[in-house]
Amino acid sequence: MNLMRLQERHDVTVGREGEIFTGDAPPDQPLSRVQGAGEAWHAASHMPRNTVFVERAGAPGWMYSFQTSRGRAYTLFAYFDGSDYQVSVLAPELGGITGAPVFPGVASLEEAYAKSVIWAAGMDAVLAGRPSPC
Structure with missing residues (x-):
């Protein structure tokens, strides 16, 4: 299995003697999970x-853009800070919000992405003078 395919797998763990497990690993030894293997x-x-x-400001992560249902484009950056996933806004310029984490950290990239889309929809409603739908 090449390294790229190994990194794309969800279930990659490494044993204390350097064994690589891509499926069920032995439960009787300490294992290390490859951070971001499923990312x-x-x-x-x-x-x-x-x-x-x-990589932004020394933090590797995922940059992505999308448009809300109101047509506003958002570019966000999701990264793992060592204990949680954080998401910061790169665009549009939103004053003190741009560049700062937009909600408390979450446990997975999947949750960070989903919450960021919901957050952007709520922010877009507020910017349009409407109550947040969230």
Whole structure:
């Protein structure tokens, strides 16, 4: 199995002697999960087609853009901060919000992406002078 395919798998763990497990791993030894092993798969299969892996301010993560139902374009950056996934707004310019995390950290890239789309829909409603639908 080549490295790229290995990195795209969800269930990659490594044993203490360097064994690589791509399926069920022995439960009787300490294992390390490859951080982000499932991220590439999730980004490619569940996030916008324009999603790219980049490094911003020393943090590697996923940059993606989409339009809300009101037509406003958002570009966001989802990254793992060592304990949770964070999402920050790159565009549009939203004053003090741009560049800062937009909601408390979450446990997965999947949840970070889903919440970011919902957050953008709510922000778009507020910017249009309507109550947030969320």
